[in-house]
Amino acid sequence: MSEFKLQVTGVSKSYVSKSKERSIQALSDITFEVKKGKILGIVGESGCGKSTLSRIIAGLEAPDSGSVEVTGKPHPVISKYVMTNSQRAVQLVFQDPYSSLNPRQPIYKAIAEVVKIYNPELSEENRAQRVNDLLRRVGISQDMSNRYPHQFSGGQRQRICIARSLAANPEILLLDEPVSALDVSVRADIINLLLELKEQFDLTYIFVSHDLEIVKHVSDDIMVMNAGRVVEKGSWKEVMENPQDDYTRTLIAAMPSLNREE
Amino acid sequence: MSLLRVSNLTVETSLDGKTLVDDVSFTIDEGESVGIVGESGSGKSLSALSILSLLPNGVRKSSGTIEFKGKEIAPESLLDIRGNRISMVYQDPMTSLNPMMKIGRQIEEVLEAHNIEADPARVLLALSNVRISDPEKSANSYPHEFSGGMRQRVMIAIALLLQPDLLIADEPTTALDVTIQRQILNLVKEQKTLNNASILWISHDLGVVAEMVEKVIVMYAGRIVEVGSVKEIFENPHHPYTVGLIGSLVKRKHQQKMISIPGTPPKPWTVTEQCGFAGRCSQVLPKCTQKKPELISEGRQSFACFNPIQGGL
Secondary structure, three states, rough: OOOOEEEEEEEEEEEOOOOOOOEEEEEEEEEEEEEEEEEEEEEEEOOOOOOHHHHHOOOOOOOOEEEEEEOOOOOOEEOOOOOOOHHEEEEEEOHHHOOOOOOOHHHHHHHHHHHHHHOOOOOHEEEHHHHHHHHHHHHHOOOHHHOOOHHHOOOHHHHHHHHHHHHHOOOEEEOOOOOOOOOHHHHHHHHHHHHHHHOOOOOOOEEOOOOOHHHHHHEEEEEEEEEEEEEEEEHHHHHHHHHOOOHHHHHHOOOOOOOEOO | OOOOEEEEEEEEEEOOOOEEEEEEEEEOOOEEEEEOOOOOOOOHHHHHHHHHOOOOOOOEEEEEEEEEEEEEOOHHHHHHHEOOOEEEOOOOOHHHOOOOHHHHHHHHHHOOOOOOOOOOOHHHHHHHEEEEEOHHHOOOOOOOHOHHHHHHHHHHHHOOOOOOOOEEEOOOOOOOOOHHHHHHHHHHHHHHHHOOOOEEEEEEEHHHHHHOOOOEEEEEEOOOEEEEEEHHHHHHHOOOOHHHHHOOOOOOOOOOOOOOOOOOOOOOHHOOOOOOHHHHOOOOOOOHHHOOOOOOEOOEEEEEOOOOOOOOO
């Protein structure tokens, strides 16, 4: 068995523009690994390739070359409309919890749907129990489960999205800017919840964000991307306190100064 | 005399009179930089938009006065003030520039609107002032040919074109990447020193506000809850909401629980005769839900709270 939960080796991806004149290299030769139970933070600015990389890790898109392995086994690319148990291991949580929930579906159904796919053996009663348990774990009370997404606040909606991703019994959660769309006062709440859930469910996290301050707080290791390449990676301390790459240094210097230490 | 004085400003929805901004008063002195911080729905942008009568459709100012240099801003004097003595920069530069018009022409238009002869040299100077390389080529380009940061530079060039006394910046860097945000922050600081303009900086990002202004106004659920200098607000906040907000930023030990405020902000119109923060407050007293706390001053700092936190963070 592999020592790593996630191993990404030599992943490259390019897109051809609509007019077929130009080819855009979105990712070039990305290699990294994450140990079980660790949090890898990926930072970079818009266009650096971090979203393409998340899509490839999640199996939503195939790389041109290179491989993605979860617990030593190749992670399959999802074929349209067919979800199998093999995709279960990696689940995504997106930035905007409103656009990732169906506005016409009560949240109970949104989660029950996922339970049904991955645990079809459960009876209706057991499924209900599982949905309610997931909601409780993310701090949403059971009697709100028949409400629609618009009846919840942004922070609550993100909790619901997290519960839905947990319904698949994942091993890795890919968090793509999970708090960027939320108000400052609820961000801390969601971060605290994510850190708790990681322990409870024995998860490994990939935390993608442009917010260095938050990445620094949550990550064990940090990987900095620029223009489709990894420019620096290391422990959070090494990267934040002794950055080696010029681009990393520029990013850190650009953080607005609110340097209060506890 | 204050440069701008906003007194008892109240903004509501036109259709059903729901309060969005409740009795907001503040002043900005000449050359002073003031920040308004708050979350979405706190009323910070509406307060700023009210100054130049730019409230969106469906929302209206129901009471309050806005005085500029000691005189109330009358509808007929708006054209002389807007874009001239007070100008504004918005969050999204793409929607504030005309996509069908060349950059240079958009700058000329501002001059013409204020009956100033459009001098090409002045347009090029405005562009080079905001560090746009090759101003001649840029003046001849369309907005879509520019990156987000470059577009925001153009907006700043337009806003500063007539050397305004007050620049209102409504989340001008929120849509930008951090390294570009850094460039824009530095540019505004530099231009402020050059023009000695006052700044009203609206943001949800406390870090940016701390860097850009001297005085901070904290808004919550449509009301001002605390006002003070950056140092006072960050080191000795009194209102429990401010304390929570600053606390959520204080660096915690790596991967340890962050300080958070439970719950979510209420809609401004649902809080009438009570403190808007009462439902989330750890310091709540019975009277907090019976009476609206007024803003009271203690030295140069003021706060609206019956049970303020003393002794700093």
